Amino acid sequence: MRPGRQLAVLGLIFVVLYLLVFFSGGASGGWKDRLEPRLGLDLIGGTRVALEATNSLDGKAPTQENLEEARRIIESRVNAYGVAEAEVVTEGNRNIVISLPGENRDLTDVGTPAELRFRKVLKATDGSGATTAPAPTPTASGSPAPSPSGSAAPKPSASAAVKPSAGAAVKPSASAAAKATASPSAGGQGGGAPAPTASATPAPSATPSAPAASPSASAAGVPQGIEAQRKAVEQKVGPAAWAAASALQAPADLTADPSLAEKLKPFGTLTPQQVAVLAPEMQFNVPTVSCAQLDDRPAGSVKDPKQKAVACESGAKYLLDVAKVEGTDVKNASAQLDQTSSWVVSLNFTGDGQNKWTELTRESYQNNGKTCDASALGQGGNCRVAVVLDNRIVSSPEIQAVLTGDSQITGNFTSKDANDLASQLRYGALPVTFVQQEAQNVTATLGESQLRAGLLAAGIGMLLVIIYSFFYYRLLGSVIFLSLVLSGLLVFGALVVLGRQIGFTLTLAGIAGMIVSLGVAADSFVIYFERLKDEIRDGRSPRSAVPRAWVRARRTIISANAITLMSAVVLYIVSVGTVKGFAFALGLATVLDLVVVFLFRHPIMTMFARTQAFLSPRVSGLGRALPARSTEQATARNARVKEA
Structure with missing residues (x-):
């Protein structure tokens, strides 16, 4: 040797x-x-966030497949921040823990569902929750939220990345603007719902023909856990209040029947979690259900794209149509600077999604089919389309043209806000909702x-x-x-x-x-x-x-x-x-x-x-x-x- x-x-x-x-x-x-x-988190410090996955309405634990899919999406969102050494792991049957060594960062946004949907605004009413004043009905010249007109889109005062402000707008991108004859005030993305046609089934008008929120109707097709929660809410508000709310076919006018205000008053004491289990028509028609309650609903409360929904913007409640365009068909989303040096989120669609968006703008333009109530029309007499991110409305611009190209979500975004929102949309919606359990800076x-x-x-x-x-x-x-x-x-x-x-x-x-x-x-x-x-x-x-x-x-x-x-x-x-x-x-x-x-x-x-x-x-x-x-x-x- x-x-x-x-x-x-x-x-x-x-x-x-x-x-x-x-x-x-x-x-x-x-x-x-x-x-x-x-060096890892425990040696040089950093950020640790624990998220608990849950179904926001029935409280059941998610499946392991959904939890793992959520973990991969969250990991992609964290990596999109441009930082290394991030660790995203599952713990138990419902928890996801995010650890990021080094500089402390706000990681709470990565757990938001980020389900972007485009819903036509059917009706609008006051969302202040007042019990003594009549519910004002916005007119075409005084809509609850500012609608874009001319060549300028209204700018909100807050970010729309996680908590969207009311005044953000959606407009076509440069390529789409060249094709549109109206001002760039509306735009959107592709979706996963069936493509609407010009003769789409009309949404309920201001005077529906049948009660929309009867107890029996609300139970049909509703998971047992949610129905049990509705029964608990019914017991809390009392039989008289529940019967009065179920009989409403339109937003209640409390001045016409002063006794009705007292009957519906218990709905103002419900928690956001309890409001979330009410039928959409009941949320909209009961004036004592306020926007403060609706805005604080758990993430994922507006989840089913095939059901109508209620959301708020600038203190006004909107009854929204089913989602005919969804975020699942977004081909790509990116944060960009527009010609005015403002940050926007540019959306590119799949071929199918682009067709659906074009059909939705065609249906909304000039209120084809008369599906939108007068309270929901914009200043030009056209329907508005609400861009709904999770439970909140990012913007509700009036559709002033039939748009056939890509679109942009505009607003008073910072660079971080725009990139966060683009990351959430690019990597998809989470299959489950999360509640933050722990946020620790080491x-x-x-x-x-x-x-x-x-x-x-x-x-x-x-x-x-x-x-x-x-x-x-x-x-x-x-x-x-x-x-x-x-x-x-x-x-x-x-x-x-x-x-x-x-x-x-x-x-x-x-x-x-x-x-x-x-x-x-x-x-x-x-x-x-x-x-x-x-x-x-x-x-x-x-x-x-x-x-x-x-x-x-x-x-x-x-x-x-x-x-x-x-x-x-x-x-x-x-x-x-x-x-x-x-x-x-x-x-x-x-x-x-x-x-x-x-x-x-x-x-x-x-x-x-x-x-x-x-x-x-x-x-x-x-x-x-x-x-x-x-x-x-x-x-x-x-x-x-x-x-x-």
């Missing part, structure tokens, strides 16, 4: 690894900066103290192993010391390179995995050295005992490390969160320990066996193995003399 060759291979591995550390892609800054691995100070504690624990563990090794094995303890140092350098270099190439982040759990690997490495030393003692006791010289001990110990060392490695792989596959970091670090340290065993420990022992110091029990650390061998040899020589 030529141990120099194996040591040369190990030296080559070190040279290549640290060339990658200092000069590979992603290496920047000074030498100290290039030696820093990517400070860098706390992370640094944990890092120091972890490194201190690793240092103490390694020091104890080295002290014991020198005490028990003496000269052989230097082999253990050098092996652990080389193994540590290999692991450190690998962590730096893997952090740049695959985004691996070192957490406190990962440091724990490397500390555990010290024990695994020490076991392999004990196996080898004790085998060596056995060979010497059997009468072999140290030079011949080293290779024989290696052959006998090698299989045991490989088996022990293979079991540890398999355990790490299984743990990595089945675990989540920081436990994966522990398993990865343990597996990596185990593999690199095997490299050191084959390319350093055995060759260096072969070289030591050729020295005189190795033959001394006091220096070598072989203990009583060498004296026992001398006694056995003397006994054997005496026996041969007697036989002669």
